[in-house]
């Protein structure tokens with residue numbers, strides 16, 4: 001079984017769907033009430049309705065280019081069926097969004113073959129405050145529950161609180177944390193972590209980093225240095241560069257995604273804080289525009305509030 005397959009099994013479970021529904025409540029409320037307004041007083045889907053719908057999607061943080069793609073698809077369906085009723089619109093919209101996402105990121109994490117890499121090394125990047133350390137703690141807990149040996153590297157050495165926070169998560173979920181003093185070289189922490197993971201035959205290494213987005217060159221250099229060190233200890237590492245984005249920041253998350261993907265080889269995304277925000281549409285836009293699989297979504301601060309992103313379940317939940 002691949003490393004991440006177990007998530008997949010759990011994702012289809014009713015508890016996971018319920019947690020997702022709860023987490024997306026605010027987005028859903030906003031989205032559905034806007035759609036209701038968009039079709040008010042109309043029986044068929046005409047140009048006015050499409051214009052209103054476009055506005056609904058843009059104001060739900062789906063992003064302009066993804067919105068235009070969706071509207072275009074809906075329009076094609078409407079031109080085939082001129083008497084399409086507004087009551088059918090919800091289903092149509094849901095189907096088209098699901099199809100769009102399915103076309104885009106077809107190469108999912110489900111294809112990860114964990115057996116190819118031991119240790120499997122994940123480097124976590126993203127600006128300060130987006131939820132990197134929290135996501136690492138949650139992920140470590142999930143992996144540990146599957147009997148994988150996990151070790152965390154406290155390579156966000158920029159702030160003392162950051163080192164303490166990841167140590168706390170380590171204690172809380174019962175995984176080893178490699179740390180040095182605040183202000184030490186992040187690459188040196190990464191080196192120590194990987195070396196000890198190899199010595200201890202651990203399965204998964206997760207490296208936290210500082211989210212300093214000083215400028216693109218600075219970021220590239222900082223992350224490049226950590227990556228190079230990892231590759232020396234475990235050739236090919238990091239296998240995963242996970243960019244964490246705060247979904248509640250809407251369009252800012254798009255901008256951060258752009259900057260980080262330009263600075264380093266991000267190959268997985270986590271979008272956090274979808275609970276308590278009405279901006280959950282950002283997941284659709286980011287998933288569509290960046291062609292990088294959204295692997296995880298955060299729907300709360302608790303240790304169990306991390307889910308694997310399941311496109312179908314996500315969109316289903318929005319339209320429930």
Ligand SMILES: Nc1nc2c(ncn2[C@@H]2O[C@H](COP(=O)(O)OP(=O)(O)O)[C@@H](O)[C@H]2O)c(=O)[nH]1
Nearest residue numbers: 128129130131132133134272273298299300301
């Ligand atoms: N509501 C909610 N809060 C979250 C989520 N993920 C992280 N947080 C909170 O966001 C804050 C910053 O998280 P942290 O992991 O320290 O961010 P970092 O600076 O990127 O490491 C903390 O208060 C977390 O509890 C989430 O999915 N939902």
Ligand SMILES: [Mg+2]
Nearest residue numbers: 132133156162
């Ligand atoms: Mg942190």
